[in-house]
Amino acid sequence: MDIKDLLQTAIYQAAHKAIADGVFADHELPQVILEVPPKKEFGDFATNFAMQAARGAKTNPRVIAEAIVERMNETWMEKAVIAGPGFINFYLKTDWLYTMLADVLTQGENYGNSQAGGKEKIQVExxxxxxxxxxxxxxxxxxxxxxxxxxxxxxxxxxxxxxxxxxxxxxxxxxxxxxxxxxxxxxxxxxxxxxxxxxxxxxxxxxxxxxxxxxxxxxxxxxxxxxxxxxxxxxxxxxxxxxxxxxxxxxxxxxxxxxxxxxxxNGALEKTCQVLKDNGSIYEHDGALWLKSTAYGDDKDRVVIRDNKIPTYLAADIAYHRNKLERGFKKLINIWGADHHGYICRVKAAIGSLGYSPEQLEVLIVQxxxxxxxxxxxxxxxxxxxxxxxxxxxxxxxxxxxxxxxxxxxxxxxxxxxxxxxxSTSNENPVYYIQYAYARIASIFRQATEDGITLSEIDHSKLNLLTTECEIDLIKKLGEYKEEIIDAAKERAPHRIARYVHDLAGQFHTFYNQCRIKGVDRDLQLARMGLALAVQTTIRHALNILGISAPEKM
Known part of the structure; x- marks a missing residue:
């Protein structure tokens, strides 16, 4: 369980204790949403849980926040501060960062992967x-x-x-x-x-x-x-x-x-039209067959089979989407050009007419x-x-x-x-900037090998030697990656991964410029090499998602 899971669980447990103690009424508690505050002085994580729970609890949100904070006694928590109308800012001990970094190193190439999707069957066309x-x-x-x-x-x-x-x-x-x-x-x-x-x-x-x-x-x-x-x-x-x-x-x-x-x-068009006839979703008018797409919000019904008996493009698309759904996909994601925006409603109508939920089709429009x-x-x-x-x-x-x-x-x-x-081969070029960070780390490791130092010597128990502000910031950034993957996938937003890996590369460059790796105490050098290894692995994982190479030399 990572630190955010621990914190969410601790908040829920404290809220249930407060209910048991009669501080506020028992009710269905809202989801605990944790965010990283925009400024470091506001802590490591913040939540508006107390404000979300206030209506159901029929209690002032600050009272709920105070009750939760009083009942949290976690060994990994430095303090919790209530702000504004009921926000709670959490300040954690740095130990959790080293545990998390060690976990990143242990997971290696698998860091970033999760089972959050529950193996839901999705097709992307x-x-x-x-x-x-x-x-x-x-x-x-x-x-x-x-x-x-x-x-x-x-x-x-x-x-x-x-x-x-x-x-x-x-x-x-x-x-x-x-x-x-x-x-x-x-x-x-x-x-x-x-x-x-x-x-x-x-x-x-x-x-x-x-x-x-x-x-x-x-x-x-x-x-x-x-x-x-x-x-x-x-x-x-x-x-x-x-x-x-x-x-x-x-x-x-x-x-x-x-x-x-x-x-x-293979007769799929005829079979599909028969299904629509049987359930009353198409009708004949002026010799043509029309889909009742207005029943699903379309501005007019659409021709499926012309009066000359030639099927329209829509007929083939209906049969195709029926084929997709019959293959067992729970979600269909279609990526279309901007000129296809008006086509979305009629295809969703077709899916609804076939007896499926129109929401099983998700269309992303590329501008x-x-x-x-x-x-x-x-x-x-x-x-x-x-x-x-x-x-x-x-x-x-x-x-x-x-x-x-x-x-x-x-x-x-x-x-x-x-x-x-x-x-351009400059830091203004974002892909060059990211790949240069990766290649720079590879160069660090080559130099270390020449000096007789190998990555196998990294001691997880000594990662707590990483104490400077830029080291702590870099570790925190690494800790955000797994959740970034989950959220980006839910939002169908690969651009979030591009943005994340660019930010990660930027923080690594800052670390590299401020913290010497070669020529320091050997234990500190190995700890910093461990941090660099975790960054390199995460950059490679992100670039693999984006379909971009991770060069060892530039």
Missing amino acids: FVSANPTGPLHVGHGRGAAVGSALVNLLKAAGYDVASEYYINDAGNQIDNLAASVHARYLELLNQEIDFPENGYHGEDIIDTAKGIIDREGDAYLAFSVEERLTKFKEIALQEKLAALKADLASFNVYFDVWFSECTLHQ MVSLYRSGQLVKMSKRTGQSVTLTELIEEVGTDAARFFFIMRSLDSQLDFDLDLAK
């Missing part, structure tokens, strides 16, 4: 871009945040699966095939009419060139329909392979790649990214004249910087991405 061209910068933000969220949820004890929904059915894939077909004919000096909704990227030309390099003009002997069918297959496989390669270079991997086509091929170079907005790629691709961004700033900059702000806020800052 993200990116899911149409496989018709390269990923752009906007997709990159969703990819970075989504993969970091998956890692974060796993660390917090959830049973998580990541999934990419391949939109390989519908008009966009027909247009892909038609675009490749037009470029193929063009390269063979044939007459063409480029499709009105075709794709104009260089990658389409490359696909057509590849077909010619392998097969020459052999497909000219095929009928147009046969060529389109073949080119659809070739282009889709090529685009998917490119997507997977781009994502892998960005440290993004998926447990499942789910094909929309399978929903059409837009604006790139800046030399203070100027970068509107398009110099290479292609179109949107900047994820690959181009990685080539310019690297995977680590790109991922950190995408993750470091809350996903629901617009992001101004400073390319110059992301490339």
Whole structure:
């Protein structure tokens, strides 16, 4: 049990004693919320428990606070001070810090992991871009945040699966095939009419060139329909392979790649529509089938099957989400772009119509990214004249910087991405600042090894030699990490981990500049090496969640 658990338990026990002593009425006690005060002089932890309990107890909150403090006799507590209308500030003895630091060192690579999620089965679907061209910068933000969220949820004890929904059915894939077909004919000096909704990227030309390099003009002997069918297959496989390669270079991997086509091929759409018909959630009007989405707060009902019997995108999405829920996921987290905000209500309505709780679907909206170079907005790629691709961004700033900059702000806020800052090797660059702290610690350990001192010599019983203010602050910061993981996972907020590890790196740099490690008493040197080891392990754990490397040298 960590110190916060001990303190929460002690507060509850003191409150129950006060009730038994008749100080205030028996009632259901509120949850004990502990916070770290903004200023050190206000103690190690503070709570408004007495104020929260006052209404049920029908007692002045200061009376409750006084009763609790009088009944707390913990050996690890220095004092408790009542402030304002009933806040309690707790000052703890430093012994608990050394116990906690020793625990961090004992847990090693597992420090930060917990079972708080109770193995709740969660699916996170993200990116899911149409496989018709390269990923752009906007997709990159969703990819970075989504993969970091998956890692974060796993660390917090959830049973998580990541999934990419391949939109390989519908008009966009027909247009892909038609675009490749037009470029193929063009390269063979044939007459063409480029499709009105075709794709104009260089990658389409490359696909057509590849077909010619392998097969020459052999497909000219095929009928147009046969060529389109073949080119659809070739282009889709090529685009998917490119997507997977781009994502892998960005440290993004998926447990499942789910094909929309399978929903059409295995009758899932028809079965889903039948379920909705049977429970009265869809109706026929003007020859089309409509979902009663207004029953769940949508502004109008939505067409599921058009009057020409062709299913809408919504039909496939309903069948897909039914498939997800039938796989046993208790929570579905979808990460969508800002242009999909209006789609949330109708998908939640579909889930409710299928007999599930709409709250089982949680949609996170990723806001837009604006790139800046030399203070100027970068509107398009110099290479292609179109949107900047994820690959181009990685080539310019690297995977680590790109991922950190995408993750470091809350996903629901617009992001101004400073390319110059992301490339800089200065303390102003947050990812460089963090990685430099990690590499600096590795350098400390290499020097110690050269001096004949090893990490195995660290004595947990002598960690109490760490008494300076910056050492105490750094230990306290380490102690916040596990709860930071739990809270960030609950809030679906990987940016909190980015912020935490940046703050931790900052406190380590302060410690390094103020406290000598080499050239001091050997026991003190080993204690400081122990503190540095705990920081290094925690930084590595956090960077692993963010999908960022932890370099030994810089």
